[in-house]
Structures are given as C-alpha cells and as structure tokens.
Amino acid sequence: MMDAYICGNKAKKDNSTTPFNLTITALVHRRYLQIPANSHGTLPTGVPLHPSIMAPVENVDIDSKHSSSRFVKSSTSLSERISRLRAAVQLLVSASEDVISAWEADPSSVIFEPGALLGVPSHKLYNARQTIEGAVGTCLELVQDPRQRLLEMTYQFHDARALHIAAEARIAEILDKGDKDNGVSIQSLGDQTGIQKQKLMRILRTLCSNHIFAEVSNGFFTNNYVSDQLLNNEPFLAYIICPPSTGYDACVKLPEYVFTNQSESNNRIPFQLARGSDQTLFEWLEQPIVLPDGTRSARPELEMLALSMVGIGRVQGPPLHLDYPWDELRDATVVDVGGGIGGMCIDLSRKYPDLKFVVEDRPSVVEQAPEVWQQEHSAALQAGRVKFIAHDFFTEQPIKNAEIYHLRYILHNWSDQDCIRILSALVPALGPTSRILISDQVVRTTCASQHFKVAPYPLLANYGFAHRFIHQMDLVMMSQVNGRERTSEELEVLAGKAGLEVARMCTDYMQ
Numbered sequence: 001m002m003d004a005y006i007c008g009n010k011a012k013k014d015n016s017t018t019p020f021n022l023t024i025t026a027l028v029h030r031r032y033l034q035i036p037a038n039s040h041g042t043l044p045t046g047v048p049l050h051p052s053i054m055a056p057v058e059n060v061d062i063d064s065k066h067s068s069s070r071f072v073k074s075s076t077s078l079s080e081r082i083s084r085l086r087a088a089v090q091l092l093v094s095a096s097e098d099v100i101s102a103w104e105a106d107p108s109s110v111i112f113e114p115g116a117l118l119g120v121p122s123h124k125l126y127n128a129r130q131t132i133e134g135a136v137g138t139c140l141e142l143v144q145d146p147r148q149r150l151l152e153m154t155y156q157f158h159d160a161r162a163l164h165i166a167a168e169a170r171i172a173e174i175l176d177k178g179d180k181d182n183g184v185s186i187q188s189l190g191d192q193t194g195i196q197k198q199k200l201m202r203i204l205r206t207l208c209s210n211h212i213f214a215e216v217s218n219g220f221f222t223n224n225y226v227s228d229q230l231l232n233n234e235p236f237l238a239y240i241i242c243p244p245s246t247g248y249d250a251c252v253k254l255p256e257y258v259f260t261n262q263s264e265s266n267n268r269i270p271f272q273l274a275r276g277s278d279q280t281l282f283e284w285l286e287q288p289i290v291l292p293d294g295t296r297s298a299r300p301e302l303e304m305l306a307l308s309m310v311g312i313g314r315v316q317g318p319p320l321h322l323d324y325p326w327d328e329l330r331d332a333t334v335v336d337v338g339g340g341i342g343g344m345c346i347d348l349s350r351k352y353p354d355l356k357f358v359v360e361d362r363p364s365v366v367e368q369a370p371e372v373w374q375q376e377h378s379a380a381l382q383a384g385r386v387k388f389i390a391h392d393f394f395t396e397q398p399i400k401n402a403e404i405y406h407l408r409y410i411l412h413n414w415s416d417q418d419c420i421r422i423l424s425a426l427v428p429a430l431g432p433t434s435r436i437l438i439s440d441q442v443v444r445t446t447c448a449s450q451h452f453k454v455a456p457y458p459l460l461a462n463y464g465f466a467h468r469f470i471h472q473m474d475l476v477m478m479s480q481v482n483g484r485e486r487t488s489e490e491l492e493v494l495a496g497k498a499g500l501e502v503a504r505m506c507t508d509y510m511q
C-alpha cells in the first residue's frame with residue numbers, strides 16, 4: 001500500500017515523507033499489535049509500520065571514515081583542512097544550483113505569503129537548504145578566527161533582544177506603510193514608535209547585519225524578504241514576542257540551575273528561580289495580574305501564548321498535514337490533546353472537510369478557542385465539526401475509541417515521567433484502530449546514526465547549523481518547563497514504558 005503525499009504544488013504518490021523538522025510519530029497500543037500487518041508492513045488503517053520494528057534500517061549511508069570525525073580537531077593537518085574547505089565549498093555550489101533549479105521549476109516556492117500556511121518544499125529544495133546551512137557552518141568553523149567566533153556567540157542573546165524590540169514596536173508594519181524605495185527615516189521611526197531614535201537605529205542596524213530589515217541609505221530603513229514575515233501575521237508575531245520573553249527570563253538562571261541542581265525534578269527550574277516562586281509556567285499563566293487601577297485581569301501572556309502556537313504551527317506544521325493519511329480517515333474524530341485553541345485542527349479542518357475534531361486543553365485556554373475559530377473557520381464551527389472540552393491530560397481520556405489522539409508540542413513540555421503519565425492516561429480510551437500521533441521536533445546529534453539521514457562529508461552529521469533551532473528549543477524546554485526535545489530512540493523508550501509501540505515514524509531517512 002502506498003501513501004499519498006503532496007510535495008510543493010505537485011501531488012505525488014510514493015513512500016517518502018515530507019521534509020521538515022517537525023516529525024509525526026504514530027503510536028499504537030501493544031494489545032493491538034497482533035493485528036496482522038500485510039506484506040508492506042501496513043496496519044489496517046494504512047499506517048506503515050516503523051521500519052525499525054519491520055527490519056533493520058538499510059540503505060543508510062553512514063560513512064564510517066567521516067562519521068566520527070567531521071569536526072576540525074586542533075590537530076587537523078593543513079592539507080586536511082584545505083580538503084574539507086574545498087569539499088564544503090563544492091557542496092555550497094552544487095546545493096545552490098539545486099535551489100536555483102527548484103526556484104525556476106516552481107517560482108511559487110520563493111514566495112512566502114505572510115500569515116499563510118507555508119507550502120512544503122520538495123525534498124530537493126529542503127536538502128539543498130540544509131546543505132547550504134550546514135556548509136556555511138562548516139566554512140565558518142574552518143576559516144573564521146575561532147576567538148572571534150566565540151566572542152560573537154557570547155553576545156548572541158542581544159540579537160534576539162533586538163528582534164524582540166523590533167517586533168514589539170511593529171517596525172515592519174511602519175516600514176510597509178512608508179516609502180519602500182527610499183526607506184523610512186530613523187526620525188520618523190522614532191516618532192512613530194516612541195523610541196529614542198539613536199537607540200532604535202542601533203537596534204535596527206544590529207538586525208540589518210543579521211539580514212533582517214535593510215538600511216538603504218544612512219538612517220533610512222526598509223523591510224527585506226525576511227522582515228516581511230513580521231507583517232499581517234498576528235499569530236507569528238505573537239510567537240516572536242511572547243514565548244521568547246518568558247524564555248529569556250528563565251535562560252538568565254540557566255547557569256545557576258545546571259551548576260547547582262543535580263536532580264531532574266520539576267522544582268527550582270530556571271523559570272521558577274527567575275520568579276522566586278514554585279509556580280510552573282502553566283500555573284503562572286493562570287495567575288491574574290493587578291492593573292494600576294487595582295482591578296484584576298487575565299495575564300496577557302495567557303492569550304498571546306495560545307495565539308503564538310497557531311503562529312509557530314503554521315511555520316512548522318504543514319508537513320504534518322501531509323505525512324499522515326488524514327484523507328483516509330474520512331469523517332473520523334481527531335482528539336487534539338492539549339490542543340491549545342486548536343491551531344492544528346483549524347488547518348486540518350480546512351484541508352479535510354469531513355474530519356471531526358475535539359480540542360482539549362485547560363479551561364482558561366479552550367474558552368478562548370470558539371472566538372478564534374469564529375474568525376478563522378466559522379463554517380466548521382457552525383457545522384458542529386469541532387467541540388472544545390476542558391480536560392487535564394494527566395487524567396483519564398474521556399473520549400473513547402477515537403481514531404486519532406494527537407499531541408503536538410506536548411511531550412516536549414514534560415519530563416520523561418510526566419510524559420509516561422500523559423501517554424498512559426490515553427491508553428484506556430484506545431480502541432483497535434486508534435492511533436496516538438506525536439508531533440514534536442526530533443533531535444539529531446552531530447554523531448551519525450541509523451535513525452536519520454546523515455549529511456554529506458564534510459558537514460556535521462546532523463547538518464550542524466541547520467539543526468540549531470531544535471537544540472535552542474531543547475534548552476528552552478530545560479529552562480522553562482523541565483521538558484526536553486527528544487531523539488527518536490528516546491521517544492520509542494517513552495512509548496514502550498506506557499505500553500505503546502511506534503507504528504510509524506516519519507523521519508527523513510525514509511526519503
């Protein structure tokens with residue numbers, strides 16, 4: 001049995017998965033594993049079995065010569081350094097040609113409509129992008145003054161703060177309304193934002209040197225291809241502003257945490273150290289704030305964080321819509337566990353008009369959902385295709401025998417023990433055709449592994465630079481919620497401890 005996937009704008013039927021960092025993993029309960037899989041390793045619902053339980057993964061090119069020594073040791077000889085640099089530059093050239101031919105074949109792949117659900121790149125384009133990022137990292141490692149590299153890394157948090165300020169001041173919107181050829185003067189930007197103009201200029205110049213915004217002449221700024229994405233895109237802007245702010249506070253306490261706390265408990269994590277309180281992030285979000293006039297109001301971050309999940313989901317989520325045969329489920333029910341305001345379901349419901357949805361989350365979150373659905377997809381709301389239920393996912397799942405229990409960005413928020421509790425609470429609800437789908441980023445290390453497609457020599461096995469965001473998120477999880485991003489092996493272990501088996505994991509070694 002073949003699954004249908006769509007890559008770019010072209011429908012294609014093959015066994016490949018959609019390339020991206022957010023990965024979908026289908027879990028099935030062990031008690032249903034005796035249902036015979038056919039010769040293609042397909043379970044009755046059309047879910048191919050994970051290759052690791054069908055047979056050892058083959059055809060994975062792990063170049064033993066290079067897999068363990070892709071970094072530049074102090075002892076690396078000059079000739080080896082030169083050959084690595086040549087190989088990295090050759091990759092840059094050939095991958096750039098791949099990007100150009102992908103752009104020429106499908107000019108729409110260059111256009112990122114702000115706020116729109118992103119298209120999914122073809123495998124060729126995705127691989128070429130990763131290769132370029134990885135090659136840039138390798139070239140810097142080889143040629144940059146290493147002390148300069150360390151110095152730049154030391155202050156990188158200021159780049160992040162500069163982006164935060166520009167997003168909060170809505171610089172992109174102001175520039176969009178101004179003179180796009182000659183730019184908007186720093187005087188005007190200062191007047192419109194209320195930020196002293198010299199300070200704002202330094203913030204914007206920091207971003208321009210990071211290729212975000214452009215200074216077209218001295219003190220005159222415009223948007224560029226990157227900053228355009230901050231326009232007309234409230235959910236994405238909410239993501240750029242909100243989670244990194246709470247993350248930033250916590251990150252300040254990360255050194256204190258790792259040097260003094262040897263336990264893996266949920267207590268005294270950096271988020272709590274930063275606030276001098278035992279409250280978890282989710283408890284803190286629930287706490288009302290007192291306004292200057294003495295009245296109490298919901299913490300603004302509560303609403304903003306929920307919206308921000310729609311924003312990040314639209315950047316990372318599209319592959320999830322393609323990597324599972326949702327269309328074969330017809331009018332089945334998808335229970336989105338800890339589904340926030342239902343960002344994933346809004347997008348799925350547009351694409352698969354027969355599917356039904358139950359969005360579960362904490363009461364304070366699900367009560368925001370109907371208004372968002374009213375704006376985003378009122379037809380689904382009126383047709384009764386979606387229900388919202390306040391449910392604590394540590395307690396037994398109330399919706400029994402649903403086809404799909406979906407958890408996106410959930411397990412990464414929790415420790416291993418908590419994840420086992422969350423998965424175990426779903427088990428009593430599972431019927432013979434139920435599947436638990438985990439949508440999380442999957443960590444790859446710089447050591448080659450059978451579990452992922454290894455980058456070509458001389459790049460780091462996980463494409464290095466191209467994998468940075470996942471590691472950043474891993475440390476965000478450590479600081480804010482005592483969670484973690486996991487490798488595929490770690491996810492399999494967790495599933496096993498809850499009595500579940502991995503039926504399918506969409507990783508790009510399957511390409």
Ligand SMILES: C[S@@+](CC[C@H](N)C(=O)[O-])C[C@H]1O[C@@H](n2cnc3c(N)ncnc32)[C@H](O)[C@@H]1O
Nearest residue numbers: 309338339340343361362365391392393408409
């Ligand atoms: C990172 S967000 C992901 C939201 C959503 N799955 C998405 O992808 O858009 C984590 C969600 O878990 C919810 N959550 C936290 N603790 C919960 C609990 N005990 N029961 C149910 N939901 C919870 C939060 O309210 C939040 O909406």
